[in-house]
Amino acid sequence: MKYLSLIVLLALITLTGCRADYDIEEVAPPEHLAETHEHDHVHTETEDHHEHDDEECSICAETHDQEHVHEHDDDAISASDRHVHEAGERNHGTEWFFNQPWAARFIWSKMIRDIVILTVLAAIILLASRFRLRKKR
Amino acid sequence: MKPVMTFALMTLRSLLRRRTIWGISIVILLALFGIGQIPGYDVSNEGRFILDFGLFGLEIGALLLAIGLAANIYPRDREQKTVMPLIAIPLSRGQYLMGRFIGAAMVQAAAMLVGCIGLMVILLLNGHPIPADLFPATCLLLVEGWFLLAVVFFFSFWTSPPLNAPLTVLLFILSQMSVSGFISILPGAEGFMRFLRLLLPHMDVFHIKDPIAHGVGIPGVYFLLAALYGLAYMSFMLSIALAVFRSRDLK
Amino acid sequence: MTNLPIKVDNLEKTFRKSLGFSSFKAVDSLSFHVEKGEILGFLGPNGAGKTTTIKCILGLLKPSSGSVLLWNDHPASKNVRTKIGYVPENPDYEDIFTPIEFMTMFASMRRIDMRKDQMISILGRVGLEAWANVRINNFSKGMKQRMSLALALQSQPDLLIMDEPTGGLDPAARKEFRDVILEENQRGASIFLSSHLLSEVETICDRAVILANGRKVTEGNLDDLLRTEDLFSISFTVPGTDSDILERKSVNAADLQKTIDELRQNGQNILEVKPVYRSLEEVFLSATRGGNL
Numbered sequence: 001m002k003y004l005s006l007i008v009l010l011a012l013i014t015l016t017g018c019r020a021d022y023d024i025e026e027v028a029p030p031e032h033l034a035e036t037h038e039h040d041h042v043h044t045e046t047e048d049h050h051e052h053d054d055e056e057c058s059i060c061a062e063t064h065d066q067e068h069v070h071e072h073d074d075d076a077i078s079a080s081d082r083h084v085h086e087a088g089e090r091n092h093g094t095e096w097f098f099n100q101p102w103a104a105r106f107i108w109s110k111m112i113r114d115i116v117i118l119t120v121l122a123a124i125i126l127l128a129s130r131f132r133l134r135k136k137r
Numbered sequence: 138m139k140p141v142m143t144f145a146l147m148t149l150r151s152l153l154r155r156r157t158i159w160g161i162s163i164v165i166l167l168a169l170f171g172i173g174q175i176p177g178y179d180v181s182n183e184g185r186f187i188l189d190f191g192l193f194g195l196e197i198g199a200l201l202l203a204i205g206l207a208a209n210i211y212p213r214d215r216e217q218k219t220v221m222p223l224i225a226i227p228l229s230r231g232q233y234l235m236g237r238f239i240g241a242a243m244v245q246a247a248a249m250l251v252g253c254i255g256l257m258v259i260l261l262l263n264g265h266p267i268p269a270d271l272f273p274a275t276c277l278l279l280v281e282g283w284f285l286l287a288v289v290f291f292f293s294f295w296t297s298p299p300l301n302a303p304l305t306v307l308l309f310i311l312s313q314m315s316v317s318g319f320i321s322i323l324p325g326a327e328g329f330m331r332f333l334r335l336l337l338p339h340m341d342v343f344h345i346k347d348p349i350a351h352g353v354g355i356p357g358v359y360f361l362l363a364a365l366y367g368l369a370y371m372s373f374m375l376s377i378a379l380a381v382f383r384s385r386d387l388k
Numbered sequence: 389m390t391n392l393p394i395k396v397d398n399l400e401k402t403f404r405k406s407l408g409f410s411s412f413k414a415v416d417s418l419s420f421h422v423e424k425g426e427i428l429g430f431l432g433p434n435g436a437g438k439t440t441t442i443k444c445i446l447g448l449l450k451p452s453s454g455s456v457l458l459w460n461d462h463p464a465s466k467n468v469r470t471k472i473g474y475v476p477e478n479p480d481y482e483d484i485f486t487p488i489e490f491m492t493m494f495a496s497m498r499r500i501d502m503r504k505d506q507m508i509s510i511l512g513r514v515g516l517e518a519w520a521n522v523r524i525n526n527f528s529k530g531m532k533q534r535m536s537l538a539l540a541l542q543s544q545p546d547l548l549i550m551d552e553p554t555g556g557l558d559p560a561a562r563k564e565f566r567d568v569i570l571e572e573n574q575r576g577a578s579i580f581l582s583s584h585l586l587s588e589v590e591t592i593c594d595r596a597v598i599l600a601n602g603r604k605v606t607e608g609n610l611d612d613l614l615r616t617e618d619l620f621s622i623s624f625t626v627p628g629t630d631s632d633i634l635e636r637k638s639v640n641a642a643d644l645q646k647t648i649d650e651l652r653q654n655g656q657n658i659l660e661v662k663p664v665y666r667s668l669e670e671v672f673l674s675a676t677r678g679g680n681l
Contacts, residue, residue, distance in 0.1 A: 111342070111362045118369035122376040129380035133464075143496040147482070154484050217480045222536065225446040225474045227497035229464070387448040388403070 140228055141235045148210075148240025157205045162248045165198035169255045184265035185350040191256040192274060192346035195249060199282030200309055202248055206241040207289040208301040220387060230382050238290060238375065242283050249279045270349050273360045280367035281343040285309065287374035294381045312340040338370045391459050393547045393578040394422035394445060398454035401440050414440040416602040418454070422547070422578050427569070429589035429610075430582040432599030433676050438582045439477060441599075442551050445580070446474060458547065470498065473540030473577075477551040479532050483525035487516055487535055490524070494539050502542070513568060514538045515561070529556035537568065548572055549580045554588060566592055590614075590668040600676040613671050619664040620644050625657045632657070638664055 152158055172190045214220035224233055253275035257267050288308055292301040311319065311334075319334040320327050342363045348355055401415040415437040422428045432438050443449040444456050447464035458468045481490060491507040511517050514534040519527070524535065533556050540548060548569070554562045562585070570592060573579055583589050589596060590610065597607045606613065618641040625632035639647045644661070651658055 108358065108362055111366050115362070115365045115369045118366075118373045122369070122372040125373075125376040125380050129376075129383050133383055139499060140497040143493055147485075147493050151482050151484060218476065218478070219480055219482060221443075221448060221476050222474060222479060222481075222539065223497075225448060225476075226469055226472060226540075227494055229466075232497075386403075386450060387443065 141232050141239065144223075144228060144232065144236025145239035145243065148237050149243050152206060152241060152244045158202070158244060158248070161198065161201050161205045162251065165194060165201075165248070165252050166255050168194045168198075169252065169259055172259070183263060184260065187256070187260055187263060187265065188268065188271070189346050189350040191259065192271075192278070192349065195252045195256070195275060195278050196281070196344065196346070198252055199245065199249060199278050200285055200306070202245050203282055203285035203289050204302045204305055206244055207237075207286050208293060208298045208305075210237050210241065211290070211293045212298055215387070224387065231379055234290065234375070234379050234382055238286065241286055245282050245286060246279055249275055249282060268349050268352065270345070270355050273355075274345050274349050277343045277345065277360065277363050277367070280364050280371070281340060284338065284340075284367050284371040284374065287371045287378065291374050291378035291381065294378055294385060308337065309340065312337045313344075315341075339366075342366055391424075392421045392457075393424055393459060394420075394428075394580060395457045395460075396420050396441070396445070396454070397457075399441065399444060399451050399456060400453040401437070401444060401449060402452045414602055415444070418599070418602070418604050420597045420604060420607055422580050424578055425573070425576060426594045427573055427579040427581060427592055429593035429596035430580060430599070431584075431586070431589060431596055431672055435601075436599040436676075437602040438599060439551055440602075442549060442580075442582060445549060446472075470543065471546040473543060473545030473548045475533070475536045475540045475548070475550040475553045477553075477555065477582075478529070479536040481524050481532065481535065483527075484523060486521050486523055487511055487538065488520045490535065490539065491542060494542060498543055500543055507542075510538050510541050513541065515564060530558065530561055533557060533565075534561070537565065541568070541572070544575070545572075545577055547578045547580065551582045552584060553581070554583065554585060562588065586668040586672055596668075598672060598675045605675045606671070610668075614665045614668060615663045618642070621660075621662055621664050622647065622651070622658060623660040624651055625659060627655070634659070 169191055172187055224230060253272060260267050285305060289301060289305050292304050316334050320330045323330050345355055397419050399415055399418040402411045402413045404411050430438055444451050445463055456463055461468045488507055495502040508517060508520055511520050514537045516534050516538060533553060554565050557565060569579055593610055595609050596613060598605050620639055622637045624635055626635055648658060
């Protein structure tokens with residue numbers, strides 16, 4: 001059991017590498033993060049292209065026809081603000097909000113990698129525990 | 138597979154008899170209906186509020202159900218010695234674990250489905266449309282619930298039920314944290330904390346209530362990948378649980 | 389190597405206590421076997437290691453050293469388990485099910501095709517026919533024992549392992565249990581019977597193994613175990629006034645020939661010379677040095 005645990009730990013360390021995870025701040029390409037820190041956001045809407053403040057922006061959150069770019073201050077953002085971001089982009093002031101892995105396509109490959117690693121590890125553990133059981137017989 | 142499915146159905150019937158499960162399910166439904174009664178700032182905010190908190194309620198429900206369903210199964214079997222005649226003759230330890238797990242997973246699936254339908258009803262009663270992604274989002278929460286179920290089974294083979302619940306809740310909380318957030322708990326040992334975080338799953342993968350509440354379309358590929366990720370982690374936990382169970386003496 | 393139903397060789401089982409700082413040896417250097425078609429009684433005072441040995445035989449506990457083989461195979465192997473029936477001590481089952489439901493589920497788990505009437509017939513053998521559709525939560529301890537025997541009989545096992553099977557039964561039920569055990573033995577099944585009830589073992593067992601403090605203290609055919617090695621009983625007739633009087637005399641083996649000669653010289657008719665048998669209780673108590681029974 002001790003050896004098995006050691007093998008699993010080593011496999012996890014060597015296969016995934018300690019830096020790889022789903023924390024966007026850590027895994028996103030540098031240019032991606034640079035963009036988000038400037039607080040530039042792409043909004044989409046179905047309504048006619050219009051000038052609006054952040055309150056109006058919330059109306060267009062559910063729509064996707066046209067795109068426009070605008071800038072705003074952090075202070076002007078309230079909890080009810082809704083923005084549609086490009087995949088992986090962070091929201092200003094509420095980093096938990098769009099810091100979701102679903103948004104970032106570059107996370108997907110990491111998910112596939114982890115799925116493979118976990119499945120292989122599960123198979124190794126099953127086989128090793130069965131082998132150990134038979135060896136004891 | 139036949140012995141496992143028979144045992145799973147036996148587990149399902151046995152679990153449905155327990156008051157705990159009905160209690161948790163009723164609490165979830167009451168909480169969902171309670172959320173529907175809270176007035177929002179405006180119509181669009183109210184819909185978001187119901188969706189956001191409703192999905193959060195289902196997520197917590199998945200956690201409570203996992204603990205309520207599985208924490209006591211094996212200790213009870215051991216205490217009442219019902220495990221002895223089962224493992225001595227008709228079932229292998231792997232079949233026992235899988236039978237119990239599948240039975241509990243079926244109950245959890247049924248409870249989550251009822252919760253999802255409840256949430257849909259509340260949305261409709263309040264005049265809000267049902268987002269297309271609500272059902273897939275509930276499915277992801279169910280996968281998360283199944284993963285937690287595997288965790289509870291794993292803990293149940295080497296801890297007591299009173300310790301199992303806090304350990305599972307702790308893992309649930311820690312697994313939601315970002316790497317930077319996790320390191321900030323113990324900034325002096327960054328390498329160690331980074332390594333620890335690596336071993337824990339990324340449960341935020343299953344939480345898409347915010348995008349759904351805000352009407353953001355979620356790619357179908359993501360649902361598939363997140364579900365596969367959850368199932369892979371669940372298999373990993375079950376394989377560890379089985380390795381522990383196989384090494385245990387049944388005194 | 390003969391294909392023995394049970395072969396325990398130098399079995400040792402040690403349990404760790406107090407976070408592994410101390411240990412307790414429950415079974416020590418235990419060797420015995422069960423032959424095909426025999427009924428072996430497994431005796432010992434409380435804490436002698438009987439249940440631990442049974443759990444090792446069933447693969448529920450892993451031996452610390454030594455080996456347990458059933459038909460030369462590991463106890464947990466699939467082939468072996470299909471041939472075993474197990475009656476646990478103080479059995480308990482999920483009480484929401486009825487005996488017939490349990491029989492159906494166990495048959496499915498064991499991949500046995502069995503019709504309902506066949507299951508009812510087995511329940512009838514153990515006296516539960518009328519209770520086939522009653523939930524187990526209404527059952528007494530004795531009825532649960534019967535239930536566990538019914539489950540054990542389901543696969544027509546080649547080996548029946550029974551751990552105190554008649555503990556919670558009344559005398560009539562005990563007799564019924566004994567009859568079922570003998571019927572199974574006549575069918576060809578080997579029986580491994582652990583029991584506190586010495587009269588039961590004395591009645592039905594061919595051989596017995598007696599355990600004390602985890603070690604085997606004696607083993608053998610019941611006839612050999614009960615027979616005293618150095619004490620014989622001589623039955624003879626003494627000529628009386630109206631008819632001969634039957635008398636008995638116990639003598640040591642060393643004096644046996646001399647006593648027979650003397651009786652013959654006195655004109656007494658010797659009818660029978662046979663070894664003196666002790667009760668199993670006496671054998672058990674002397675073997676376990678007065679251990680609590």
